[in-house]
Structure formats: C-alpha cells, structure tokens
Amino acid sequence: DVKVTQSSRYLVKRTGEKVFLECVQDMDHENMFWYRQDPGLGLRLIYFSYDVKMKEKGDIPEGYSVSREKKERFSLILESASTNQTSMYLCATTSGMNTGELFFGEGSRLTVL
Amino acid sequence: AQRVTQPEKLLSVFKGAPVELKCNYSYSGSPELFWYVQYSRQRLQLLLRHISRESIKGFTADLNKGETSFHLKKPFAQEEDSAMYYCALSKSGGSYIPTFGRGTSLIVHP
Numbered sequence: 001d002v003k004v005t006q007s008s009r010y011l012v013k014r015t016g017e018k019v020f021l022e023c024v025q026d027m028d029h030e031n032m033f034w035y036r037q038d039p040g041l042g043l044r045l046i047y048f049s050y051d052v053k054m055k056e057k058g059d060i061p062e063g064y065s066v067s068r069e070k071k072e073r074f075s076l077i078l079e080s081a082s083t084n085q086t087s088m089y090l091c092a093t094t095s096g097m098n099t100g101e102l103f104f105g106e107g108s109r110l111t112v113l
Numbered sequence: 114a115q116r117v118t119q120p121e122k123l124l125s126v127f128k129g130a131p132v133e134l135k136c137n138y139s140y141s142g143s144p145e146l147f148w149y150v151q152y153s154r155q156r157l158q159l160l161l162r163h164i165s166r167e168s169i170k171g172f173t174a175d176l177n178k179g180e181t182s183f184h185l186k187k188p189f190a191q192e193e194d195s196a197m198y199y200c201a202l203s204k205s206g207g208s209y210i211p212t213f214g215r216g217t218s219l220i221v222h223p
Contacts, residue, residue, distance in 0.1 A: 004156075033211075035213075040122060040215060041215060042119075042199060042213050042214055042215035042216045043157075043199065043213040043216075044213075045210070045211075048210065058210075090157065092157075100145050100162055100164070100203060101147075101162070102149070102157075102159070102201075102211060104156045104157040104158065105156065106156045
C-alpha cells in the first residue's frame with residue numbers, strides 16, 4: 001500500500017509566522033501535489049512537483065512556496081502566515097506512469113490566529 | 114482550461130433510496146474522470162474511474178461525452194455511504210494535473 005504521511009495533523013500559528021508542512025511518501029512516486037481543501041470550494045491546487053528540485057505553480061500559489069530536495073519529501077511553506085490561510089492542506093502523490101489515481105495524506109489542519 | 118462542476122453542495126436521502134451525484138466537466142480533449150470519496154475522519158481515496166467501468170460499493174458512473182457528464186449513481190443508498198464525494202478530471206495522456214469539483218456532501222438518513 002502507498003503511504004503518504006503528513007507529519008503535522010493539527011497546527012495553530014500566529015499571523016506572520018513561518019509555517020512548514022511536510023509530506024513524505026514511500027512508493028517512489030514522481031509526482032507530488034499540495035492541495036488546499038475548503039468547504040464549498042473543494043480541492044484547489046497550490047503547487048505540484050514532477051521531480052526532485054522541480055516545482056510548478058498550481059491555481060492558488062500566492063502566499064506559498066514549496067521545496068522538493070528528495071524524491072520522497074515535498075514541503076509546503078507559508079513564509080508569513082495569514083488568517084485567510086486557515087485551512088485543511090492535503091498532500092497527494094501519483095506515479096509518473098499517469099495511472100490516474102491520486103494517493104492522499106490524512107491532511108494537516110492549519111489555524112492561523 | 115479544464116473545469117469540473119458539481120452542482121449540489123449537499124444531497125440528503127433516506128436509506129434505500131436511489132442516489133445520483135452529478136458531475137459535469139468542460140474539457141476540449143479526451144478526459145479521464147474519477148470519483149473520490151472522503152468518509153468522516155478518513156483520508157480522501159479513489160472510489161472509481163471511468164476507464165475501469167467497474168462498480169465499487171454498489172456505485173457506478175458512466176461517462177457521457179455528449180452531455181459532458183460523469184454522474185455517480187447507486188440504486189439503494191446505505192448509511193455508510195454518507196461522505197464527501199469529489200469528481201475529478203485529468204487529461205488523457207500527457208502531463209497529469211488533476212482538477213477537482215467543489216464536492217457534494219451525501220447524507221443518508223436511517
């Protein structure tokens with residue numbers, strides 16, 4: 001079974017703090033994604049990566065950056081957290097074979113006060 | 114640009130009733146379509162994909178290219194079907210960047 005692990009399930013941060021959300025997968029998948037999940041808005045793609053040190057902007061990249069130094073790890077960074085970034089963040093992976101199925105982590109619920 | 118529309122935020126039915134969760138898409142090429150499900154306190158997971166043409170947990174979905182729809186159906190809803198359902202689209206071939214709908218919350222009452 002593919003395992004996608006998000007290290008922090010719940011975080012509470014203050015406005016202006018720097019936030020790191022980490023995602024690790026153990027199936028050697030090339031593609032990794034960060035989504036934001038909000039009620040009524042569904043899943044919105046923040047950033048994705050096809051390979052190590054490679055990143056592409058998704059639909060809502062503003063206020064976020066990412067890092068992929070190793071194939072298994074994809075980090076989402078909020079340089080200066082704001083209250084409108086309070087949300088559930090989902091990491092997902094899929095293989096480079098374009099199999100279609102995304103494998104998701106359990107999510108990181110971030111609250112910015 | 115590709116787009117997925119789920120017109121219903123909430124669908125509420127009684128156990129044993131038929132269920133249809135609607136999904137319409139906009140894409141000029143040949144799409145691959147999926148339904149994902151998220152049960153309470155669980156991670157989002159694939160329910161079914163159109164290329165498999167299979168029934169999972171009693172659910173089926175047929176791709177209708179003429180109507181650009183991929184509705185999810187089940188003839189008799191069960192309480193354990195209560196969950197959040199997302200329709201998703203990706204390009205067939207080429208780079209894989211999935212697009213999701215806004216989701217439909219299904220509540221099945223006893």
